[in-house]
Amino acid sequence: MKLYEFIVNPQARSGLGMLTWNTLEPELKKRRSDYRLYLTERKKHAEKIAAQITADGQEHCIVVLGGDGTVNEVINGILDPGKVTLGYIPIGSSNDFARGLKLPVPAEKALEAILNPEGVVQIDLGVLEKNGERRRFAVSAGVGFDAAVCHEVCVSRWKRILNRFGMGKLTYAVVALDRLIKDKPVRMTIRTDDGTEKTFERTYFAAFMNLPFEGGGFKFCPEASPKDGMLDVVVAHDLTPLKILFLLPLALLGKHTGFREVTIFRCRRAGIFTEKPLALHTDGEPEFPRKAVAMEISGERLSVIGGTKAAANRKIS
Ligand SMILES: Nc1ncnc2c1ncn2[C@@H]1O[C@H](COP(=O)(O)OP(=O)(O)OP(=O)(O)O)[C@@H](O)[C@H]1O
Known part of the structure; x- marks a missing residue:
């Protein structure tokens, strides 16, 4: 079974991150999904977490719950982007990453699309x-x-x-x-x-x-x-x-x-x-x-x- 590594920014959109996670977690439990939760505790913490997850050089599925800033930290922590599949639950203030990729925004829909993926898009990264x-x-x-x-x-x-x-x-x-x-x-x-x-x-x-x-x-x-x-x-x-x-x-x-x-x-x-x-x-x-x-x-x-x-x-x- 696929392991989902959830990196959640509880403070995204002034606290909406935690509230959203609390509504989504029961669904993961109901479906018996295999997941690990990492709550960010401070700035740049998401970067550290992503680095730790990917340090083994293996493939991982990382799901980000937060805003564009959290996505940015995660992609900067990842060792090799080619080995990561990213799921995203956008709850930030700007959500330009989801908007640009036409990803679903309502959290329940975003989670559904991640658990039942019907495709992935390969994207470039800038530096x-x-x-x-x-x-x-x-x-x-x-x-x-x-x-x-x-x-x-x-x-x-x-x-x-x-x-x-x-x-x-x-x-x-x-x-x-x-x-x-x-x-x-x-x-x-x-x-x-x-x-x-x-x-x-x-x-x-x-x-x-x-x-x-x-x-x-x-x-x-x-x-x-x-x-x-x-x-x-x-x-x-x-x-x-x-x-x-x-x-x-x-x-x-x-x-x-x-x-x-x-x-x-x-x-x-x-x-x-x-x-x-x-x-x-x-x-x-x-x-x-x-x-x-x-x-x-x-x-x-x-x-x-x-x-x-x-x-x-x-x-x-
Ligand atoms: N526990 C935390 N306490 C305070 N800040 C945090 C915490 N975890 C992460 N952060 C910081 O919160 C900042 C904003 O996060 P994020 O981008 O996810 O939300 P947002 O600002 O609401 O959305 P957007 O970037 O889309 O406007 C990031 O710079 C991140 O480093």
């Missing part, structure tokens, strides 16, 4: 490289404004307050407005693996995307695919704050792409250079600010349990 250190990402990594928003969301009391009303996603909008007033755009140069160099004089952010959505549903790179071995890059530059306010709602629908202040391109690897250290994130988790970083598609692939048969076989664009 952010800084000072010799490598961090994998599944959804996206960003430099600048979007990362500064992630930093602030992590410490924001708004997230706790809005999560109580099931509106945690709104935190990103509230914090983004605040940053918009405070942050000044900077000069950024991006060098890609095909030898192209692009310089943007007044850059708000650059996001390197493996999946189409980040920030709780912003469809920044509508064509991003986790299966094409490429990163889709979106750069927001030369904007006025007013124009950003105009474009952000359009970005929820992926309708921001035709504007000249939004540059989108594709690459396998990119070096990013800025005049001052900028905030960074991988899958919404803040990283230490740097002036020079690299992003790339890692070449590793991870199997993710799909939803229904239709979802598992559906072409993920």
